[in-house]
Amino acid sequence: MNSHSSKYLSSPECDSISTCSSSMSSYYDQIVELHVGYKKVLVTGGAGFIGSHVAEHLLERGDDVVIVDEMNDYYDVRIKESNLSMLVEKFGDRVQVYRGNICDESFMLDVFEQTRPGWICHMAARAGVRPSIQDPYIYIQSNIVATTLLMELAHKFGVRNFVFASSSSVYGGSKSTFFSEEENVDNPVSPYAATKKACELLAYTYHHLYKLNVTGLRFFTVYGPRGRPDMAPFKFIDRVSRGMEIQKFGDGSSSRDYTYISDIVDGVVRSIDRHYPYQIFNLGKGNGTSLNEFISIVEKHTGKKAMIRQLPDQAGDVPYTTADVTKASILLGYNANVSFDDGIRKTVEWYRNARNEKFNKLLISPETQANGFGRSPSFVEMPLREFSVGAGGK
């Protein structure tokens, strides 16, 4: 049981201690056996941040991996190319790479016919909350339509387990600050969040109709080496390292749950290895880090003082959000064990090497990345909120 269990018992979602205790004991009743041994896993979005780390882990332990990625320019494609090169150099033909759109039915049918994966780890998606408001259709296509197609193929090709990325953003409309999977999340506040919730619903349908084993994972802001340049941890490390200004909203006491990539990979792989009929899990660190703490940890590891532009609180921002990971802890044996301090230390170490070796040449910087439309906005053209640390990114 993790350190939040007592909080879980008294969280607002639980009517009484006995209700929560019984739901926890029912978790123990649901534990399924671990599948050990070789797997061939289709990793969609395998050129991206989380997908490339999961693929690397699976290959390292001896599984074979098929990657499908369309290499879109939501952020600099050279980052994705470099992720793929690293995997191919390291693992040779144990990793097969298909470049294409997962919404393309005949392309995906070919991939399944040629590779016949037994497991699917579906990480491909359009990510990012704000761009989804500007262009919802591409999110509906890449997230909902593609996930439906993949589950259809998974069912037809007898896939043993389908694991997919959902997001903590499904809790967007929630009034609570300690998010449990038992909470009602019927009020998504962005098209991105709505697509993730829709995928969770469709996943249930595929489980119900065809007994497809499906697990949805609600990730809480993931960071680490090779991390997405549109997200706060990367942006802060980069800007502070380069002596550029960062923006601080409010008094800095608001906090978020940030999860280090190796903990997320651990949770994803545990989900691949346990064939739950239908489950949704939070994967987070299980505790929050305040904005003030965040800034001082970045300062400590970069060895630079942050130049802060103080701004008022953003309307609607909740002061404290964190993942309740009790369910993942019981059913998957998941426990995040990288502290934020250690995670930022490792990320800064990676950033320094990557910048020295590649970034100076590649000119990767958050100011020229990730508006979701393949354009390169300058920092000043973007609305202030886009660069809020508190927002964390999804």
Ligand SMILES: NC(=O)c1ccc[n+]([C@@H]2O[C@H](COP(=O)([O-])OP(=O)(O)OC[C@H]3O[C@@H](n4cnc5c(N)ncnc54)[C@H](O)[C@@H]3O)[C@@H](O)[C@H]2O)c1
């Ligand atoms: N990083 C986080 O903090 C976070 C938080 C919550 C949820 N998630 C979810 O986790 C998953 C992985 O996120 P990430 O941070 O690694 O993002 P990422 O953008 O680095 O990776 C996603 C990959 O999917 C590919 N892709 C997108 N649409 C595609 C399509 N139609 N066909 C083929 N490939 C396509 C992209 O090219 C990219 O390489 C996503 O589903 C995301 O929504 C991430």
